[in-house]
Amino acid sequence: MPSSIALPRVLENYSIQSLNTFGIDVKARYFVEIRSIEQYHLILNSGTYSHVPHIFLGGGSNVLLTQDLNALVVKVAIDGIEVIKEDDQHVWVRAGAGVVWHDFVQYTVSHQWAGIENLSLIPGTVGAAPMQNIGAYGVEIKDTFDHLQAFNLSNYTLETFDTTACQFGYRESYFKHEGKGKYLIAYVCFKLNKVAEAQTSYGAIQEVLHAKSITHPSIQDVSNAVIEIRQSKLPDPKEIGNSGSFFKNPTLKVAQATELMEKYPNIPHYPVTGSSDIKFPAGWLIEQAGWKGFREGDAGVHAKQALVLVNYGQATGKQILALSEQIKQSILSKFGVALETEVNIL
Template sequence: MQHHVSLRNLNTFGLESQAQSFEEVKSVEELTEILKNPDLKNTPKFILGGGSNILLTRDVDALVIKISIGGIEKVKEDDEHIWLHAGAGEKWHDFVMYCVEHGYAGIENLSLIPGTIGAAPMQNIGAYGVEIKDVVETVEAIFYDSAETRVFSKEECNFGYRESVFKHELKGKCIITGVTFRLNKKPVYHVEYGDIQKTLQEAGIESLSIKAVSDAVIKIRKSKLPDPAEIGNAGSFFKNPEIPEEQFNKLKTDYPALPGYPVSPGFIKVPAGWLIEQAGWKGFRDGSIGVHTRQALVLVNYGGGSGEEIKLLSQKIQKSVEEKFGISLIAEVNFI
């Protein structure tokens, strides 16, 4: 076990934060050993995956456990589907690429999303008309108190928009160690979202394939989102709000260009990035932090910024959007 370890290179914002103590685990057995250690029973613990969805505003006065449980293996298959199990420490994009290369369909629209397998069901990650709940079969997790493993069915995960049981009822109670996915051997393409269709046409793609869709998504994401290796960020900072249709129609009168997408009876999803841009924040910079020049939904650390500064900026953005549109933005990033 290491002590007073810098987490700067373990979070995509590139923020400096010291872990009181630190341990990397590469197997469920290693994790179980830590949880069963009587000397660590009362030690606060913080689970770290890819560090792509956290905002470190302070030092972490806890035992930081870095989950590096790897491995991808076939569980079973039939004529239409294949079931793959992946360790929680596998990088999400690497897993997507593995599936694309082997012709397993269902997650190609989720290409280039940062983070790990373990964080994916927690957030119910999604993009371009696809969410992870569409392909999850089961989620394995180990409980802090008992060190016992439980397998959660898709239904038990209580997936919602960027939500799951692991973010609410089970928050701080268990650690995801692996996920089993059911993927398709016969692709069902989702190309009607965003600029996928346009990008495919520009690339001269006449016959669809999951690789073509993945390549299009990667190209779009690279054109809109900064690479964390170059500019510190956590991707989309806020959730896209879902508002009552009546409220949307009233706003549409004042703002005819306001985009909206029906998500459930009586509710419309509005792009948070559009709201932030209209409130004048796109490209804003204050010293080492700011709002990205190409995508207002992304808050950035240009180098040397602090988590507290980014937190305060996010609160200013929330306040201005609330005042202008009467819409409350909720952070997708977890504040630590």
């Protein structure tokens, strides 16, 4: 390891309110920002912080903090975007885990590399994207993912994971289950198309393009449409604390799905690729149960999108968690559907 790399400064009892998009004011017993794996390696070798858990933080956009953290919170700020390989049709682009996801998407769009433009304006960082297998408007990370490199916390080596090893599912991956707490994702590589084929099958995108009289959309047009849709539906975390979609859209087996559709003929539903299961929008269920726009103190459900729980200012993580539990119980009672949280609870 290069001797020129210095041990990064570790802060104590550090407020991470500005580092989570819910804006929850909790403190980390220890906090450090790392810009390379080598820096984190130095921290591990020092042994100074081995007596507490290490919690990794990217954009803080998919976490609900319910208490002060007796841990070393590691803000992953590994930067850089580079082309590592290309041919006539494809380009392999690698980004550091700390790169802001939307910035990465805009970088690829500006170079006319197609594949992730439908994922514009999703909050968070590149490193968090494969953990959640983030997706929107007909596209998921796994569609363009090539590989990632992750630091093994037990033997201090950098390992490579391909699509199979990542075990991608709906908002799921190996790193949320068997690999949880065992790795730090450092770099992610995507295989993108040089020959642009805009993905416009999602209805809302078609509506925006039609309204603008765009009949042959570029990937920039698609990105702009997605940004417009998201801004019209979702609150800006800089204005109202939130983490985007709080719940996963439930997928049901055919028998339960059929029963639900017979009882509620107007319920939206979608096929699940590679399965006979049927997906239902959690936001619709929550809205039908009367929660849309609900507010108790500073914890609430967004007035435009029922899938989004919000902090209007001084709500605690425990208050927002309690609201989410009330909603889950309500949906189970009314529809017989068990909602799962998409947000990580700490």
